[in-house]
Amino acid sequence: MTIVEPKTAFDAAVAGVAGPVETTPALYRTRVTHLRRAPVHHYFELNSYSWYVDLDALPRLPGWARPFARFDAGDHFHGVAGDTLRARVDAFLAARGIDLGGGRVTALLQPRVLGYAFNPLTLYWCHDAHGVLRHVIAEVHNTHGEWHAYVIPPDGPNPAMVRKRFHTSPFNGIDGYYLVRAPRPDAELDVTISLHRDNQPAIVGTLRGTRRPATLAQVLRLQVTKPLAPQMGALSLRVQGLILRARRVPVIPRVAAGAPEKRTASVAHI
Template sequence: MMFRSALYVGAVTHRRVRPKVHQFRYRAFWLLIDLDEVTALTARLKLFSHNRFNLFALHEADLGDGSPTPLRIQAERLLAEAGIEIAGGAIRLLCMPRTLGYSFNPISIYYCHRPGGELAAIIYEVHNTFGERHSYVAAIEANSDEIRQNCRKVFYVSPFMDMDLAYHFRLTEPAERVAVGINASKDGERVLHASLAGLRRELTDRALLRIFLAIPLITAKVTLAIHWEALRLWLKGMRMRTRPAAPARHATPAINTSNRIDTHVL
C-alpha cells in the first residue's frame, strides 16, 4: 500500500524586524498524516501509534478541541461552520507528532480536499504555550500552484507580539517539498516573517528512527526553544504584552476576497 502520509524534514526560520531585529533557525520535521490512513499507518508502523504511547504518536487530545472526537470529524465541523463542504474528501494534517509522550505544535495545518482531489480549504490551528489553541479556517475557491491568504490576528501567541496584527500566509500543497511562510504586519509594515520548509521522505520505521536520532525529542526542543528565544527578546529590551482572554469561539472563519485566494477574517 502506498501512503499519501509522509515525513518531511527541514527547518523552521523566524525573523523579527520591528521593533527589535531578532532571528533564529532550527532543524525540524513534521508528519503529513492523511486522517483516513491512521488505522493503516498504525498497523504498518511499529514506531507510530494512535492515542497510545510510542516513540511517535498522534493523539486527538493534542489537537483540535482536545476532546477524544476524531480529528476528521472535528475538522469537518469547523468547515461546516464556515460554510465549506468537502463531501468526504481527503483531509491531510501537517504537524509535529507527540514524541515519547510529549506534544507541542506551534502551528498545525489541515489541507482539506474535495472528492476529486482539488484543495477546498485550509485550517490553520495555532497553539500557544499557555495551553490554548485557536483555528483560522480559510476556503479556497480557485486552483493555484501557490496559495496566498490573509487574516486578522485574534489569538494571543507571544508575549512580545501585539494583537493588532495581520497574518499573511503563503504556501503550497505538500508534494516532494512542503513550504509555509507567514508574515505578520502592523499598519502595512512587516513585523515578523516565519517559515517552515522540508523535503518529503517515505514514512517508514527506519525513517522515523533515523529522524529521532538526528533530531531527538523534537516537541520538547520546540518548547525549550520558544522560552529561550523569549528570554533573548526580553534581554534585548522587548516589552511584554498583557495576555487577553482567548477568543470565545474555537475557530475564526475566513472569506475569499479576490481571485488570488486572499482571505480576511470576518
C-alpha cells in the same frame, strides 16, 4: 512485516514501490526560520521534522515503535473522548457552515514523541468530494494552552490574507494581519507566514523541508538525528523568549478578542 495499518502509501514506500508525489504518509526534514523586525531585530532557526498524513489513514507503527510517533486527536481542536482527528476537523468546519462531503483532508504536524506533543502550528488541506482543494486550516497554539484556527483560502498566485485574532506570544498583540502562503507539500515543503503592521512585515516565519519516505527505518533514524523533537522545539522557543526578555522587548497586555479555545496543556511560543 506490516509497518502501518491500515495499508497506505507507507507500505508501498517500505516495499520500494514508487508512488505519486502527493501520497501519504511522508516525512519532511524541516528548517524553521523566524525573523522579528521590530521593536528589535531578532532571528533564529530550528531544524526538526514533520509528518504529512491523510486523516483518514493515519500511520500506525508497530507496538514497540509507537512511542516515537503517536497521532492523538486530543492534541487538536475540541471533541469528545474516543473521536478521531478527522471528526474534529469536520466538526470545526461544520460549525462554520462548511461541508467537505467526505473529501480528503491531509495535515502537516508533529506527532507525540515519548508522550509529549508540541504543535505550535498544524496545517490542514481540505478537499471536497471531487478532490478539489477548498480550504486550508491553520491551527495555532499559544503559551496559555489556548488554540485558535484560521480558515484560509487555497493557495493562489498571491498569499492569502487573514486578520490576526489570537494571542500567540507575550510579545505580540492581536493587531495586524497575516499573509499566508501554504501550498500543499510535494517533493518540497515551502510555507511562509508573515505578520504585518502598518503595511510592513513585523515578523516573517518560514517552514521548509524535503520529502522523505515514511519508512520505519526513516522514523528510527530521526530519533537518532533529531531526538525528542517536540521537546527540543518547545525548549528552543522558551530560550528565545528569555532572550527577547533580556533584550527588553515589551510584554504586550492580553486583550480579549473573541473567545479563544482552551486546552489544559501549556507550551511556550514566541
